[in-house]
Amino acid sequence: DDGSTDDxxxxxxxxxxxxxxxIQISNHGVSYARNVGTAASCGEFIxxxxxxxxxxxxxxxxxxxxxxxxxxxxxxGRYEKxxxxxxxxxxxxxxxxxxxxxxxxxxxxxxxxxxxxPPVALMYRRTIVEKIGSWNRTLPVIQDARFIQDAxxxxxxxxxxxxxxxAYRVHRQGSLSKKNLDRFExxxx
Numbered sequence: 001d002d003g004s005t006d007d008x009x010x011x012x013x014x015x016x017x018x019x020x021x022x023i024q025i026s027n028h029g030v031s032y033a034r035n036v037g038t039a040a041s042c043g044e045f046i047x048x049x050x051x052x053x054x055x056x057x058x059x060x061x062x063x064x065x066x067x068x069x070x071x072x073x074x075x076x077g078r079y080e081k082x083x084x085x086x087x088x089x090x091x092x093x094x095x096x097x098x099x100x101x102x103x104x105x106x107x108x109x110x111x112x113x114x115x116x117x118p119p120v121a122l123m124y125r126r127t128i129v130e131k132i133g134s135w136n137r138t139l140p141v142i143q144d145a146r147f148i149q150d151a152x153x154x155x156x157x158x159x160x161x162x163x164x165x166x167a168y169r170v171h172r173q174g175s176l177s178k179k180n181l182d183r184f185e186x187x188x189x
Contacts, residue, residue: 002032031136031143043126128151
């Protein structure tokens with residue numbers, strides 16, 4: 001919990017789940033929070049989630065199975081967009097996602113050009129996360145795209161899980177990357 005101002009921590013504490021550990025830090029940004037969470041984790045597989053992501057119940061198991069069966073480093077998949085309405089609710093939007101190979105057979109080229117999926121649609125094997133080292137704290141808006149790119153630069157093996165296993169909320173005011181297009185393009189470069 002990276003300094004949330006809603007009741008996230010209270011809701012997490014109320015969950016009837018064994019082996020759940022809540023780590024609360026003051027607001028240092030998403031990359032710092034992910035680095036703290038990664039350092040505190042001990043599993044072979046890592047699933048990152050943003051506050052507005054919705055992970056479907058079978059996601060972790062299906063992605064883990066794909067990583068093991070294909071000896072892959074990164075499992076990615078399709079996701080459903082949830083579009084914010086004028087009244088603040090979210091309605092189902094399109095399902096998004098295509099195979100990385102449709103962009104380029106070379107994962108580095110695909111990641112460097114237009115391949116992107118949000119964290120809710122990705123699972124990493126710990127070994128590739130350790131090779132990458134950490135999330136780049138100097139990038140305020142495209143850390144997740146850079147992490148995918150870094151995985152490709154470290155020769156990660158990617159596998160697509162075809163099922164839709166998560167939802168990504170699209171806010172009407174736009175994401176951080178859409179609010180400041182100049183900064184977004186600078187971060188990409």
